[in-house]
């Protein structure tokens with residue numbers, strides 16, 4: 001385990017550890033067996049089984065769908081979270097920046113005040129996020145986040161802070177839940193709720209963010 005993960009929930013780290021394939025001493029395999037091993041490893045990777053990936057952002061860890069804790073980020077002087085967005089009208093792309101602490105407090109307070117009435121389902125404003133205004137063509141509410149097809153490169157923290165996780169497909173949200181040991185079945189409002197709560201828990205493991 002890398003030291004960066006000390007702020008993360010120990011049970012998550014532990015279960016990721018357990019789900020890793022056991023390290024076997026490498027016997028000198030005949031060429032055919034070696035090739036088979038490579039194929040097996042490749043197909044595992046394409047199924048998304050390997051929990052380790054290169055960190056796509058300084059605020060992301062090397063675990064799929066896991067970001068660093070708020071404590072880690074602040075102590076490493078990471079205060080601004082950026083992401084790419086695209087206008088549906090003019091197709092222009094630009095970068096949006098969020099203040100980590102301000103936005104997280106906003107979301108945390110919203111969750112604390114509404115959680116009991118959510119019944120583990122995402123509210124309407126999470127399901128249908130209000131899109132941003134375009135600073136290129138000046139049209140209103142037409143700018144959506146760029147969400148990469150490569151799921152391991154999704155900018156989860158940016159989507160959380162902008163409350164734009166609802167722009168993800170059900171499949172992308174299920175990917176998040178799959179790699180963070182959450183239930184991953186159900187309708188979009190259920191999986192989206194778990195994604196919001198799960199990301200908040202990653203940022204603030206001691207916070208009131210249990211499903």
Ligand SMILES: [Zn+2]
Pocket residue numbers: 087088089090091092134135136137138139
């Ligand atoms: Zn535009």
